[in-house]
Amino acid sequence: MATLDSARLKAALQRVAEGAAAAAAELNAADGQLGDGDLGITVSKGFAAAAEADLPDDLGMAFLECSKAFQRVSSSSYGTLVATGFMAAAKSAKGSETLDASAIPALVAAARDAMMARGKGELGAKSVLDSLDACAKAIEGADPAEMGDEAVAAARQTLQDFKGRPCKLGRARMFAEKSAELDDPGQLAFLRIVEAAVS
Amino acid sequence: MKKILNNPADYVDEMLDGFVAAHPEFYAQPERRVIARPEGATSGKVGIVTGGGSGHLPVFTGYVGPGFLDACAVGDVFASPSAEQMASAIRHADGGAGVLRLYGNYGGDVMNFDMAGEMVDMENDIRTTTVLLADDIVSAGKDEAEKRRGVAGMIYAFKIAGACADTRADLDEVTRVAQKAADACRSIGMALTPCIVPQAGKANFELGENEMEMGMGIHGEPGIWRDALRPADQIVDEMIDRILADHPFSKGDRLSVLVNSLGATPLEELYIMYRKVKQRFDAIGAEIVMPLVGRYATSMEMTGATITTIALDEELERYLKAPAACAYWRVG
Structure with missing residues (x-):
């Protein structure tokens, strides 16, 4: 992918919507161990809505539509965080109809920063923020042809790195011991999203 | 459960229907779950919006009115309204002089109202500010007063900020006065x-x-x-x-x-x-x-x-x- 435009964004969202639908049961089960077990529903409904949204040519406005569509159908905290990430991308991309692949790491970093600020979350607490951070760092300066593989590898490595460590954010922190043995559902969801986006 | 209702799922919407029908001089519902002034926003005046879960009447939406608030986003019982509903409330409160978001310090409401502020900034170029009520002294110690939850004190902030906005003070001034009232x-x-x-x-x-x-x-x-x-x-x-x-x-x-x-x-x-x-x-x-x-x-x-x-x-x-x-x- 040399450049990103509204049509390519829509195609990626459609792939993620399919991937999220396929992973919904797995994510619900992972979330059910630590929370209320609806993460798969949140993610699949959210991306389905984003994939169906009418995306304007301005990439900023296109990301804004994604944010609103996601927010509309899933107002849980994970849904709000994803919507926040889209909103940050929207602000960075406002006024451009195409973005060079080299600009994508900055979008991911902007999303990470906004999500950290909104969720009042810190890195290292075993949450989706760690996955985003790893991803932003892995694709920074990467060859555009390699970016997708780098992102998937970073998301996978994050799950690996946090094995045995307790969740310190969100509801899962109340099950510190149990959460150490399990994958963080948010990190797992992120991996499935990235896998689908670059497939 | 012993409550006067029809279907629990309709509790909030049927409440709002009756609320608007009973007091049409004060309240209109231009969009689902958004209460605004029947005459619309006041041109040139700083708008003041609030929002939060249902179940607290007259808080939040009861305090929409002249000298008080301009619009309110209404959530399910004890649940935050969506960011879109909040953004819509902000648009209905906007008279061209910016909008103050004045509400209680609860995590979900804060996330969604911040998000709503970004939406209206991107789409409508509306400038917004925030003042959070954090008056419940039991909810956190004095050293962590910014973590306290907002409760009944918000009605004083609604009244005082509303009166300040009525003088046609600008957004920074209304925000300062609202913060001063909240802190008191x-x-x-x-x-x-x-x-x-x-x-x-x-x-x-x-x-x-x-x-x-x-x-x-x-x-x-x-x-x-x-x-x-x-x-x-x-x-x-x-x-x-x-x-x-x-x-x-x-x-x-x-x-x-x-x-x-x-x-x-x-x-x-x-x-x-x-x-x-x-x-x-x-x-x-x-x-x-x-x-x-x-x-x-x-x-x-x-x-x-x-x-x-x-x-x-x-x-x-x-x-x-x-x-x-x-x-x-x-x-x-």
Whole structure:
């Protein structure tokens, strides 16, 4: 992918919507161990809505539509965080109809920063923020042809790195011991999203 | 569950239908779950919006009205409205001079209102600011006062910020005054019996037949102690002592006091409480201005009461006394 435009964004969202639908049961089960077990529903409904949204040519406005569509159908905290990430991308991309692949790491970093600020979350607490951070760092300066593989590898490595460590954010922190043995559902969801986006 | 309703899922929407139908001079519902002034936003005036979960009437949406708020986003019972509903409320409040978001400090509401601010900034170029109410002194220590939850004190902030906006002050000035009012409020609650969230169908906490809980939050958040019910004077003494420990008053100070029912506690008992409140401030030599006694910020059918104080200086007192009207509070 040399450049990103509204049509390519829509195609990626459609792939993620399919991937999220396929992973919904797995994510619900992972979330059910630590929370209320609806993460798969949140993610699949959210991306389905984003994939169906009418995306304007301005990439900023296109990301804004994604944010609103996601927010509309899933107002849980994970849904709000994803919507926040889209909103940050929207602000960075406002006024451009195409973005060079080299600009994508900055979008991911902007999303990470906004999500950290909104969720009042810190890195290292075993949450989706760690996955985003790893991803932003892995694709920074990467060859555009390699970016997708780098992102998937970073998301996978994050799950690996946090094995045995307790969740310190969100509801899962109340099950510190149990959460150490399990994958963080948010990190797992992120991996499935990235896998689908670059497939 | 013993409640007067049709379908629990329709609780909020049917409530809003009746609310607007009963008071068309104050409220309109231009979009689902958004309450605004029937005449629309006032051109050139800073708009003030609030929002939050249902189950607290007259808070939040009851305080839309001239001299008070311009619009409100309404969520399910005890649940945040969506960011889109909040963005819509902001648009309905926008008279071209910017909009203040004035609401209680709850995680979900803060996330969604921040998001809404970004939406209207991107799409409508509306400038917004935020003031959070954090007046419940039990919900966090004085060293972490910014983490406190917002409760009944917000009605003073609505009144004072609304009066300031009516003078055509600019957004920064309205924000400053709203923050000053919010910072001057201290509240504490106590509860005797719980309320039932319609869609959950069961009580949000349990208290023994003769028990009370001191310091309980407006959604049943845990308080300071739970023990046998005390006489009214003893309850009020402890509530006032705790407020004074957080915000001392001395001779010659001026303040307003709100003795508020959480829903089921009758006016009779609120006046028994106010009698003791007045004695306490008389003993200090502080003067109570415009006391409020009644049902101003509730938790549906919860039995219990809150006491709020707001320290007044000349500026806050002037705005508190300025004319304003909504279906639940009229001044001047």
